[in-house]
Amino acid sequence: MTNDKLIELPGHGRLIVVTDLHGNFDDYNHYLNLWDESDEDFHIIFTGDMIHGLDVKKDQSVEILDDAIAKSKEFSNFHTLLGNHEWAQITSTEIYKNNQPLLLGFKNVISYKKGFIEPHLTRYIRFFKSMPYFAKTKNGLFISHSGPSTKVKSVDGFNTIFASDYSSPILYDFLWNRYNNVTDYIQSDVDRFLEIMDLKAMIVGHCPVESYKVFSKQIIMSSSFNTKVKTYLDMDLSMEITCIEDVQKQLKFIIG
Numbered sequence: 001m002t003n004d005k006l007i008e009l010p011g012h013g014r015l016i017v018v019t020d021l022h023g024n025f026d027d028y029n030h031y032l033n034l035w036d037e038s039d040e041d042f043h044i045i046f047t048g049d050m051i052h053g054l055d056v057k058k059d060q061s062v063e064i065l066d067d068a069i070a071k072s073k074e075f076s077n078f079h080t081l082l083g084n085h086e087w088a089q090i091t092s093t094e095i096y097k098n099n100q101p102l103l104l105g106f107k108n109v110i111s112y113k114k115g116f117i118e119p120h121l122t123r124y125i126r127f128f129k130s131m132p133y134f135a136k137t138k139n140g141l142f143i144s145h146s147g148p149s150t151k152v153k154s155v156d157g158f159n160t161i162f163a164s165d166y167s168s169p170i171l172y173d174f175l176w177n178r179y180n181n182v183t184d185y186i187q188s189d190v191d192r193f194l195e196i197m198d199l200k201a202m203i204v205g206h207c208p209v210e211s212y213k214v215f216s217k218q219i220i221m222s223s224s225f226n227t228k229v230k231t232y233l234d235m236d237l238s239m240e241i242t243c244i245e246d247v248q249k250q251l252k253f254i255i256g
């Protein structure tokens with residue numbers, strides 16, 4: 001069964017994973033320069049929240065989106081997962097950061113850059129709706145914006161996400177959950193989810209951490225936003241994963 005909301009990567013090739021950019025076009029380009037678009041076995045995954053910078057004048061969400069839309073059409077090895085900020089745009093759910101309404105801010109950024117809001121906003125929302133939710137690799141790595149959801153009790157339960165729309169409470173958890181929050185998930189919930197799915201490890205962004213944090217069999221990673229040491233994953237897809245340290249050793253850092 002093919003599922004356009006779940007990317008399944010094979011046991012060969014190379015994978016770069018980059019988390020929340022929040023409108024940082026310089027970082028976006030830096031990561032693209034590490035990738036080889038012409039090698040179809042070399043994948044790059046952005047794990048969502050590419051948009052919504054906090055400063056309208058510095059926010060380059062539009063530049064990122066215009067380029068990402070073009071690359072998505074052209075390259076099968078270029079992937080962008082859904083984040084809670086893209087979900088908020090799809091569902092018209094206002095989000096506030098530092099008391100600023102970000103959906104309104106996004107409209108302001110579009111009109112500041114393009115002169116008009118439409119047809120650009122509609123085109124961006126169409127792109128957000130095309131975004132897969134998750135990726136998993138043959139060697140057992142699960143990649144999502146956030147999560148896991150403690151509502152997942154079986155593979156079938158997990159798969160209900162794909163039959164639902166954007167109001168799915170399980171999908172919501174995979175976009176919004178924060179680690180070490182008893183109402184969201186704790187370390188044992190990560191391990192339980194991976195066991196249900198028969199996977200070895202998972203990697204997420206979403207929660208700002210300095211560089212990265214190992215949370216049982218999960219790595220929470222910051223590639224751009226709110227971190228001094230920008231961290232990304234660069235993994236050989238043929239490597240064997242036996243423990244989280246195997247994944248941790250594949251992290252790379254941008255300093256300065």
Ligand SMILES: [Mn+2]
Pocket residue numbers: 020049083084085145175205206207
């Ligand atoms: Mn997020």
